[in-house]
Amino acid sequence: MRISVAVTVNAPLQDVWRAYTTPADIMQWNAASDDWHTTAASVDLREGGQFCSRMEAKDGSFG
Template identity: 75%
Template sequence: MDLAHVSDAVTSTVKIEPGAMFMRITVETTVAAPIDQVWRAYTTPDDIVKWNAASDDWHTTKATVDLREGGIFSSRMEAKDGSMGFDFAGTYTKIVEHKLIEYAFGDRKAEVEFVPGSNGIVVRVVFDSEPTHSVEQQQGGWQAILDNFARYVEAKQKTS
């Protein structure tokens, strides 16, 4: 099991759309696994709590998913030392199985695309920035979570 492996198609872009309240940030990775395994790991609470962290000193302690348009999702992220934590929650606005998840969280939006590629499934997340943290911090955090996701799915596939 090679947990040090990082998928090879990592790109990040920042787009400012005219008239937009938020900058749109894009992060992506390629997961060397079948779409059903990728989709399941992205949408199943028991899996989410195992990969949803930007660094080793954070973890997700709880996740809920009602995967349907209008359904609610939430996850509780906490520092492992107990010093801080926050809830991340929203509402699914569009679901196309094995292809697309769109959701709103507060006054922001995000889209997650699952696209077959030559080396696996490209998972691309486009999200609205927030004003508290720099674009670089947000991009880095979301990319780190997505990279953890890819490593988790690939390691899980090797042990299945």
């Protein structure tokens, strides 16, 4: 499977790269709405590696 995403972010490249590739940063911004949060994230940027995040409803109803 191949997934491509194009986004324009008004911030320094190094800050954007860190936000998209550091699990702790991903957990801060990756949410469908204020009712959801990311409870886990992992990043393996090698070819064939994986990008994984787990999102859950804050009230425990989903996830």
